[in-house]
Amino acid sequence: MLTVKDLFVRVESADGGKEILKGINLEVNLGEVHAIMGPNGSGKSTLANVIAGKDGYEITSGEVTLDGMDLLDMNPEERAREGVFLAFQYPVEIPGVSNATFLKTALNEIRKHKGMEELDAMKFLKFMKEKMKMVGIEDKLINRPVNQGFSGGEKKRNEIFQLQMLQPRLAVLDETDSGLDIDALKIVSNGVNLFRNENNAVIVVTHYQRLLNYIVPDFVHVLVDGRIVKSGGKELAFELEEKGYDWIINPETATETV
Amino acid sequence: MNNIRTKEHYIAEFIAVEESMNGEASSAFHQIRKNAITQFGKLDFPTLKNEDWKYTNVKALLEYDFTHGSSIKLSKKEVEQYLIKGLAENMIVFVNGIYSPEHSYIQKQDKGIIIESLNDVLKNNPERVLGHIGKYAGIENGFTALNTAFAKEGTVIIIPDNAEVKSHIHILNITGEAGKNIITQPRNLILTGKNSIVKIIESYHSLSSEENLVNAVSEIVVGENSFVEIYRLQQENSGSFHINRTQAVQGRNSTFTHYSVTLGGGLVRNDTNILLNDENCTGNLYGLYLTEGSQHVDNHTLIDHAKPNCQSNEMYKGVLNESSRGVFNGKVFVREDAQKTNAYQSNKAILLSSNATIDTKPQLEIYADDVKCSHGAAIGQLDDEAVFYLRSRGIGAEHAKRVLIRAFANDIFETIENEILHEHLNNLVFEKLG
Numbered sequence: 001m002l003t004v005k006d007l008f009v010r011v012e013s014a015d016g017g018k019e020i021l022k023g024i025n026l027e028v029n030l031g032e033v034h035a036i037m038g039p040n041g042s043g044k045s046t047l048a049n050v051i052a053g054k055d056g057y058e059i060t061s062g063e064v065t066l067d068g069m070d071l072l073d074m075n076p077e078e079r080a081r082e083g084v085f086l087a088f089q090y091p092v093e094i095p096g097v098s099n100a101t102f103l104k105t106a107l108n109e110i111r112k113h114k115g116m117e118e119l120d121a122m123k124f125l126k127f128m129k130e131k132m133k134m135v136g137i138e139d140k141l142i143n144r145p146v147n148q149g150f151s152g153g154e155k156k157r158n159e160i161f162q163l164q165m166l167q168p169r170l171a172v173l174d175e176t177d178s179g180l181d182i183d184a185l186k187i188v189s190n191g192v193n194l195f196r197n198e199n200n201a202v203i204v205v206t207h208y209q210r211l212l213n214y215i216v217p218d219f220v221h222v223l224v225d226g227r228i229v230k231s232g233g234k235e236l237a238f239e240l241e242e243k244g245y246d247w248i249i250n251p252e253t254a255t256e257t258v
Numbered sequence: 259m260n261n262i263r264t265k266e267h268y269i270a271e272f273i274a275v276e277e278s279m280n281g282e283a284s285s286a287f288h289q290i291r292k293n294a295i296t297q298f299g300k301l302d303f304p305t306l307k308n309e310d311w312k313y314t315n316v317k318a319l320l321e322y323d324f325t326h327g328s329s330i331k332l333s334k335k336e337v338e339q340y341l342i343k344g345l346a347e348n349m350i351v352f353v354n355g356i357y358s359p360e361h362s363y364i365q366k367q368d369k370g371i372i373i374e375s376l377n378d379v380l381k382n383n384p385e386r387v388l389g390h391i392g393k394y395a396g397i398e399n400g401f402t403a404l405n406t407a408f409a410k411e412g413t414v415i416i417i418p419d420n421a422e423v424k425s426h427i428h429i430l431n432i433t434g435e436a437g438k439n440i441i442t443q444p445r446n447l448i449l450t451g452k453n454s455i456v457k458i459i460e461s462y463h464s465l466s467s468e469e470n471l472v473n474a475v476s477e478i479v480v481g482e483n484s485f486v487e488i489y490r491l492q493q494e495n496s497g498s499f500h501i502n503r504t505q506a507v508q509g510r511n512s513t514f515t516h517y518s519v520t521l522g523g524g525l526v527r528n529d530t531n532i533l534l535n536d537e538n539c540t541g542n543l544y545g546l547y548l549t550e551g552s553q554h555v556d557n558h559t560l561i562d563h564a565k566p567n568c569q570s571n572e573m574y575k576g577v578l579n580e581s582s583r584g585v586f587n588g589k590v591f592v593r594e595d596a597q598k599t600n601a602y603q604s605n606k607a608i609l610l611s612s613n614a615t616i617d618t619k620p621q622l623e624i625y626a627d628d629v630k631c632s633h634g635a636a637i638g639q640l641d642d643e644a645v646f647y648l649r650s651r652g653i654g655a656e657h658a659k660r661v662l663i664r665a666f667a668n669d670i671f672e673t674i675e676n677e678i679l680h681e682h683l684n685n686l687v688f689e690k691l692g
Contacts, residue, residue, distance in 0.1 A: 053649075053650070054646055054650075055642070055646065075649070075655065076646060076649040076650050077649045077652050077653060077654050077658075079650075080650055080651055080652035081652045085650075086650050088647065088650075091647070092641075093644075094644050095669060096664075096665025096666060096668060097665045102648070102651070103651075105653055105657075105661070106648075106651035106652045106653055107652075109651075109653055109654070145665075162651065166651065166652070
């Protein structure tokens with residue numbers, strides 16, 4: 001479904017920028033969960049942002065396609081309407097816009113794009129209540145401005161709530177586990193597990209293996225310095241947890257610590 | 259007309275008006291006018307050299323020969339478009355600055371409540387306003403002097419102790435006449451006794467596309483334990499000049515809340531000042547200005563904490579597009595006596611175009627040592643992160659920006675409890691922002 005081919009990306013900055021991704025290849029099929037792990041600064045979040053269409057990156061070469069559609073040629077809202085969803089590492093606070101109004105607008109934009117009827121206030125409310133129950137999100141968070149005054153955990157839960165509401169085909173979770181205590185981690189993971197099925201796919205970007213105890217991946221990729229240096233099954237995550245990243249980054253000098 | 263000629267023009271007019279007066283020229287009230295015209299002669303119109311007018315050049319308005327409009331007949335329908343639908347209002351209507359009894363309507367109010375035109379009060383009961391007009395809004399510049407010198411028409415609201423005015427009072431000012439540049443100088447006086455409540459809407463509109471000048475002064479006395487709310491709404495045409503001075507003086511335990519909403523006008527200057535003149539007062543100043551084209555909107559505010567244990571909240575917001583210009587100067591004065599003052603000021607603006615500019619100057623002068631004062635100014639573009647967040651959920655770029663700008667602007671109305679008024683103001687913002 002998602003194909004990333006020889007992707008090279010520079011980040012734009014005043015001093016001329018810097019190459020962050022140096023030839024990424026990735027194939028994600030329907031029904032699969034892929035974990036992308038790696039040390040800080042390896043390019044994990046850049047990959048997530050580039051898939052979602054964030055500004056500030058220069059794609060020097062390569063391609064990213066979703067079911068054959070060229071994602072790089074689409075703006076962020078078009079990607080979202082085609083089913084790409086990014087759960088933000090740092091969800092943005094939007095004063096003055098209630099969570100419910102925001103989601104109704106977003107959902108109806110996506111439905112309109114798909115040729116589906118827009119939901120009226122009643123139908124939307126019913127649908128929302130269902131999803132709120134599923135993700136365990138309280139009424140007070142729904143009527144408050146988007147993410148404003150939310151705790152770290154509430155913000156992440158709100159991202160998963162949006163995931164459930166918008167039902168994308170490809171969910172990219174960027175460090176969704178950061179800043180969560182174990183209870184919040186379980187709630188968030190549960191939301192993702194309820195979401196995953198044969199008709200969608202999930203990319204979990206994370207520094208730690210911890211989240212993968214709850215969202216069990218089919219594939220694990222290790223990203224180091226802009227390249228995927230190792231891919232494997234879920235057992236690779238355990239290995240990383242045990243040995244750290246060093247044995248992959250410097251295979252010659254790393255000592256066994258088993 | 260140049261500056262000198264303009265000044266002389268108004269002084270000559272004053273003399274002409276005086277000569278046409280029968281008896282009134284010797285009245286006590288006219289003495290106030292005479293003093294004011296003398297002051298005007300000394301002060302003249304402000305120039306950029308005047309620190310308080312550094313960013314607002316009024317030279318353009320001196321080029322016009324403003325004349326007085328006539329009380330042209332308007333149909334009921336023409337006036338109705340300015341009413342706030344669904345809100346049962348007491349209406350005081352002025353057409354070209356002249357009181358229009360046929361369009362005005364005051365509900366039956368409790369005994370002692372006076373809601374009348376200044377002209378009527380001066381004719382029938384001048385003692386009601388004597389000793390008040392000119393007492394609170396001191397003459398600091400040529401505009402206030404000019405307004406006082408020609409003070410003749412406006413609205414007088416007097417609320418006795420323990421009274422609440424039923425429904426909002428809407429002072430509706432409609433100005434314009436084909437082929438004429440009209441000047442109006444409304445002079446309003448609002449006096450409340452103890453434990454009283456009044457809510458006032460002051461709105462300004464243009465009937466034609468000609469450039470007019472409105473030079474308004476309002477004096478407000480908020481009595482002990484009283485609540486006064488004022489919503490000032492400026493929707494005149496984009497060539498109009500609008501100068502306003504509002505001065506409120508608060509008594510013990512009183513609450514004064516003022517909303518200044520500037521959507522129209524070419525050159526707008528608002529001086530909104532409150533004096534917290536006794537203990538336990540709350541003063542709230544909220545402002546919103548949405549500008550485009552070559553509009554110039556200058557908001558000067560002064561919150562004067564004279565006594566202890568008072569609080570003030572001030573929040574002004576602007577959205578500036580095209581080559582429009584904004585000025586915000588917010589002064590908070592905490593006098594030596596005003597211990598335990600709590601003063602909060604915030605001033606934010608979004609510039610939507612690289613040609614739009616804003617000059618902002620928060621000024622805190624604190625002479626007491628046990629106070630809490632904070633101020634913040636934030637000028638910027640729309641938050642790119644927020645725009646991306648909305649777009650990443652399927653909301654188009656333009657739509658996302660609109661949502662964010664509206665949210666930024668409408669935030670100022672959050673504290674308005676009356677839902678109809680709240681909705682009305684939200685809608686005006688939607689209409690203006692598109």
